Amino acid sequence: MMRSLFLFDMTFWLYLAALGLYVAYLFAKRPAMQMAPAGHPLENIEERDGAWATQLGQVATLVTVFGWVLNTLALTTRAFERMEHSGTFAPWSNQFEAMAYVSWAIILGYVLLEFRYKIKAVGAFVVGIGFIAMGAASLLPYRYQTAEPLVPALNSYWIYIHVSITLTSYAAFAMAGGLGLMYLFKERAVNRGSQSRFYAAFPDLETIDELGYKAIMLGFPLLAFGIILGAMWANYAWGGYWSWDPKETWSLIVWLIYGAYIHARMTRGWEGHKAAIYAIFGFLMVIFCFWGVNFLLSGLHAYA
Numbered sequence: 001m002m003r004s005l006f007l008f009d010m011t012f013w014l015y016l017a018a019l020g021l022y023v024a025y026l027f028a029k030r031p032a033m034q035m036a037p038a039g040h041p042l043e044n045i046e047e048r049d050g051a052w053a054t055q056l057g058q059v060a061t062l063v064t065v066f067g068w069v070l071n072t073l074a075l076t077t078r079a080f081e082r083m084e085h086s087g088t089f090a091p092w093s094n095q096f097e098a099m100a101y102v103s104w105a106i107i108l109g110y111v112l113l114e115f116r117y118k119i120k121a122v123g124a125f126v127v128g129i130g131f132i133a134m135g136a137a138s139l140l141p142y143r144y145q146t147a148e149p150l151v152p153a154l155n156s157y158w159i160y161i162h163v164s165i166t167l168t169s170y171a172a173f174a175m176a177g178g179l180g181l182m183y184l185f186k187e188r189a190v191n192r193g194s195q196s197r198f199y200a201a202f203p204d205l206e207t208i209d210e211l212g213y214k215a216i217m218l219g220f221p222l223l224a225f226g227i228i229l230g231a232m233w234a235n236y237a238w239g240g241y242w243s244w245d246p247k248e249t250w251s252l253i254v255w256l257i258y259g260a261y262i263h264a265r266m267t268r269g270w271e272g273h274k275a276a277i278y279a280i281f282g283f284l285m286v287i288f289c290f291w292g293v294n295f296l297l298s299g300l301h302a303y304a
Helices: 002-028 042-086 095-117 123-138 158-192 205-238 246-268 273-296
Strands: none
Touching (some): 095 123, 095 273, 158 246
């Protein structure tokens, strides 16, 4: 048990280091138009600052990938520990493990995004959310962090597909929320004509908006599939597809929220500022569904 907890703890610190490096990378970038101090050629300053920022970005990526690998090892170790305790090879069977898995999925999504689009600035927002998820998990009482035996209703093959797919959808929505926040920062800088170093590495508003939309378009069908699988599991375990349990109800509410977003974007042209605000709002509802419902509302998913 202590092996996995040690690896989760190391993952937390690596994600914190990666977040700090990505923020430093943003401040190290020089705006496109920059006046050089007297007696110092602008080309030399830009080359020096560009190399410094590039090195910071590369180290941030390496630390992030290493943290994700350690997160993977932690989840794998916890899976073996779960197999010993309950015979179920599913390292997302309680709130702590679920948060660690969501963090793992967020970081994986970010790494794939960075390798595909070569945009490191997103890491300051998306890796930040992954770090917060891991930090929130570490703040849970010890009894939530241990691999206790599962209740009979959970000890089923359904836990492998329903829970993992639903949590992956949450990770996609988390990425969209981080990109929405990034959009608002960039929009504010553009409106004010800011030449701050912090915004120099940000992509343009259209790119941020499009990436956020793609994240939601990934999470939306995954959540729908997760809800359907959950209904099938409920029928198998309790003899009914739907019982209006708080977790079921809020999962449906979250799905409808993002469904409304997609509808508004396709039919009403909701892009840019409105879409960013909505993505942040949707992510806040995901947080309540994932975290708040478990601790504030009682129901069949109280053990989660």
